[in-house]
Structure formats: structure tokens, C-alpha cells
Amino acid sequence: MVFFKHNKNLTSHYPRVHCLLKIFNRLPQLAGAIVAIALICSPKTLVFAESGANDDRPDVSTSANEHNRQVFDEATRERLGIKTSIAEAAHFQSEIVAYGQVVNIxxxxxxxxxxxxxxxxxxxxxxxxxxxxxxxxxxxxxxxxxxxxxxxxxxxxxxxxxxxxxxxxxxxxxxxxxxxxxxxxxxxxxxxxxxxxxxxxxQLLTGQLKLLQINLPPNHHLAGSIRQIQTDPAGIREHSSSAVFISAAPLAATGSQGESYFFQSRDERLLPGMRVTAWICSGTGETGVMIPAAALVWHLDQAWIYVESSRGRFEHRIISQFTPAPQGYFVAGNAIVPGESVVVEGAQALLSAENRAPQQDDDD
Missing domain, CATH: 1.20.58 (Methane Monooxygenase Hydroxylase; Chain G, domain 1)
Incomplete structure (x- = not known):
């Protein structure tokens, strides 16, 4: 490296020359600083530093080419409470929700x-x-x-x-x-x-049977094959009991704009005048995968699930078609392939860790 020596006569008459000489002499130090800053700020540096004794961040790394994936060691996985389950194929019958009441006989x-x-x-x-x-x-x-x-x-x-x-x-x-x-x-x-x-x-007179009048939403019809529905006075699908079809009701209920039907139930919880919620099968059913409610998380108005692609390696997927079900959610289509390992506990922790991780620049 060549350093320029100061000429007092030259620099005294030409101040600009003096400044230029100082800059040239300091170029090595400036270059080193620029390189250090570039390394620190580089978007490709996406691996967390090794966790110290007082560092509570998850030990997670994200690949530069696969920025939606995370890798956890066993200790971090256990600490975050991440549990997985093998997805199994399921057939789901979609339902429409209707309302009605127990008829005073x-x-x-x-x-x-x-x-x-x-x-x-x-x-x-x-x-x-x-x-x-x-x-x-x-x-x-x-x-x-x-x-x-x-x-x-x-x-x-x-x-x-x-x-x-x-x-x-x-x-x-x-x-x-x-x-x-x-x-x-x-x-x-x-x-x-x-x-x-x-x-x-x-049986109606003795209370063994309860007469229900169920009102369908407007523009909905009860299929001829429907002979049984599920009902519950509290509106909880998991606590529902079956009700058997009797016939169409000749008169619509007050305030109802849809078709009305009579059903009989043996649910002892039902009393005359009670309001009930009914779940009625609709359509021919779909094939997909059933996941628990905790497996689905929300991020930027999108539904996500996490899949363990290999041991300790997780990736998120955006789910566009899912339906609430008694077991959680039914995911239709091929968003989740049967046999894949789906995160059923700890999905929220994975989402938080992914949000804290540096993001890959899409231009690189």
C-alpha cells in the first residue's frame, strides 16, 4: 500500500489537495468498515446466533432458498411443546345450520x-x-x-x-x-x-317423544334422502342428539322465510318452547383431512398450518379451503396429503418464531 506524504508548501497553498491526501491515506480503514457493515446487514444472514445461557429465543434457522421453513433442535422442540400427528384421509359431509323450536303439543x-x-x-x-x-x-x-x-x-x-x-x-x-x-x-x-x-x-303425550319444528334458511331444501339430523338446545355440535324426520310442516314458523319440517327427538333435555340448533347434511361429501382446531393459526388474514417435512424441519402452508367440524377443521383437496406429519400442538409457537426470524429477500 502506497501512502502519500504531505508537502507543506503544496498543502499550504492548495487546501483541497490536503483533504484529498487524507482521504487516500484512510481508504484501507474505510474499506474494512464498509465490508463489516455489509456482512452484518446482509439479508442472506438468516441463521440465529447460537443461543446463550440468557437467550430465550428458539434455536431456529431458515434456509436462504426456503424461507418458509424452520429447523429446530430437539431441546427447542420440546420446550415449545411441538407435537405432530399423522394426517389420515377423511370423508366429510358438509352441513347447513338451521334453527327451530320444541313444539308445545x-x-x-x-x-x-x-x-x-x-x-x-x-x-x-x-x-x-x-x-x-x-x-x-x-x-x-x-x-x-x-x-x-x-x-x-x-x-x-x-x-x-x-x-x-x-x-x-x-x-x-x-x-x-x-x-x-x-x-x-x-x-x-x-x-x-x-x-x-x-x-x-x-309417546308425545307422555313426553317420551319431543316434537321439533325446524326452519331451513331461505333458498335451502331438505333432500329426500335426509331421514335424520342433529340438534342441540345450546347450539353445541359436539353435544347434539339425533332427531328423526316426520314430514314437511304445512305452515311456516313466525318470522321464517324458509321451508319448515317436523322432526321427533328423544332428547330428555328438550322442553316445550325451547329454541334448538340443527345441523343438516348437505351435498354428497368431500374427501380430505381432518385436523384439530389448534393446528390452524392465522397470519395476515390467512389460515396457516405447519407440516414437519423431516425430523425437526417445519414448513408452513396456506390453507384456503377448510370447514369447521366437530373434531376441529376439515381441509378439503390436496392441501394436506394423508400420511404427512401435521403440527397439532405448538403451531402458534412456530408462527411466532417464524415472525422473529430474518426474512429472505425475494430479489436474491
Whole structure:
């Protein structure tokens, strides 16, 4: 290295020359400083320094070419509570959520009593009319053989007509009650009510069966194959019990804009007037993977999961299609391949460690 010596005569007359000489003489030191700063600030230096005794940061390194991956040693993995589980293929049936209530069966009971009463009256009137008709036929035969008088025949005809009118009236009353039941409750429930000693009605009256009216959201229809749904008064899917389809409800519930259906349940928690939440299968189902709720974390409005690609090496994946399920979330498609090791505990710790790690420059 050549250093320029000061010439007092030259520098005294030319101050600029003096400054230039100083800069040239200090170039080696400046170059070393620039190189040191470049090394410190280089975006390619992405490996954490070795953890010291008082350093609580995770021992994580990120590859320059794979900046969405992290590598942890066993001690850090255990300290962060990272646990994995092998993903298994699952078939998931999507569901729509509907709401309804436990029906107060007092009006149903009143209608049942009315149907039974009119049925009994019609039965008695029919029997009485049949006897009157037989008596009139005998009276006509006696009158034909001049054994009975015309007045006796006319009296018997009057009795026959009265009994016939009473029978027709009883029939009309029973039919009116039956039509009213059909308008309010539909054919199936009305058929139950119209049966003598109906087992289903007895179970409804004793509380063994609970009648539910479920209202679907607008523009939704109950598939013909649906014969069972899940319901819960607290709206918790995991605590739900099954309810069996009865029929479509002829009248929509107050305030409901969708179709309405009757179901029967044996859930002892249900009381008349209670609101219930219902889960109804929709569509043909999908194939994917089921993950626990703790496996999914949020970052910048995106859903992430972490997969252990090799021992101690983790990478995040963005999940775009997932559906809440009783076991957590159902991930459709090929976002997670069955057989992969998915982080089921400690995903939030991995996300925090990744956010603290220096990020790879996309231009390099």
C-alpha cells in the first residue's frame, strides 16, 4: 500500500489537495468498515446466533432458498411443546345450520281429543242409523203384508231419517276436525292423531317423544334422502342428539322465510318452547383431512398450518379451503396429503418464531 506524504508548501497553498491526501491515506480503514457493515446487514444472514445461557429465543434457522421453513433442535422442540400427528384421509359431509323450536303439543292434544270425540260420535251415530235402517226394512215388510199400519211405517221412516241425519252430521264434524288437523300439522301427524291408541301419540303425550319444528334458511331444501339430523338446545355440535324426520310442516314458523319440517327427538333435555340448533347434511361429501382446531393459526388474514417435512424441519402452508367440524377443521383437496406429519400442538409457537426470524429477500 502506497501512502502519500504531505508537502507543506503544496498543502499550504492548495487546501483541497490536503483533504484529498487524507482521504487516500484512510481508504484501507474505510474499506474494512464498509465490508463489516455489509456482512452484518446482509439479508442472506438468516441463521440465529447460537443461543446463550440468557437467550430465550428458539434455536431456529431458515434456509436462504426456503424461507418458509424452520429447523429446530430437539431441546427447542420440546420446550415449545411441538407435537405432530399423522394426517389420515377423511370423508366429510358438509352441513347447513338451521334453527327451530320444541313444539308445545297442547294444541295437538286438543285436536287429538276433538278427533277422537267426533270419531266416537260418528261411530255411535253410524251404529244407530244401521239399526234404524234394519227396523225400517222390517216395518216395510210388515206393511207390505198388511201386518203393520201405514202410520207405524211413517213413524219408523221418521226415526230412520233422524238417525241418518245425526250420522251424517257426526261424519261432517269428524271430517272438519280432520281437515283442520291436516292444515295445521300435515298428513303424517294427522294420521297419527286419527289412529285409535296411536303409539306415537301416546309417546308425545307422555313426553317420551319431543316434537321439533325446524326452519331451513331461505333458498335451502331438505333432500329426500335426509331421514335424520342433529340438534342441540345450546347450539353445541359436539353435544347434539339425533332427531328423526316426520314430514314437511304445512305452515311456516313466525318470522321464517324458509321451508319448515317436523322432526321427533328423544332428547330428555328438550322442553316445550325451547329454541334448538340443527345441523343438516348437505351435498354428497368431500374427501380430505381432518385436523384439530389448534393446528390452524392465522397470519395476515390467512389460515396457516405447519407440516414437519423431516425430523425437526417445519414448513408452513396456506390453507384456503377448510370447514369447521366437530373434531376441529376439515381441509378439503390436496392441501394436506394423508400420511404427512401435521403440527397439532405448538403451531402458534412456530408462527411466532417464524415472525422473529430474518426474512429472505425475494430479489436474491
Amino acid at each position: 297442547q294444541p295437538l292434544l286438543s285436536l287429538y281429543n276433538q278427533l277422537m270425540a267426533t270419531h266416537v260420535e260418528a261411530t255411535i251415530a253410524a251404529a244407530k242409523f244401521k239399526l234404524a235402517e234394519q227396523a225400517m226394512q222390517r216395518q216395510q215388510e210388515l206393511f207390505r203384508h198388511e201386518i203393520a199400519s201405514k202410520r207405524s211405517l211413517e213413524s219408523q221412516q221418521s226415526t230412520w231419517q233422524t238417525d241418518k241425519n245425526q250420522w251424517l252430521s257426526a261424519q261432517l264434524q269428524h271430517q272438519a276436525a280432520y281437515r283442520q288437523a291436516r292444515l295445521n300439522w300435515g298428513d303424517v301427524l294427522t294420521g297419527w292423531l286419527n289412529q285409535d291408541k296411536s303409539a306415537a301419540v301416546e
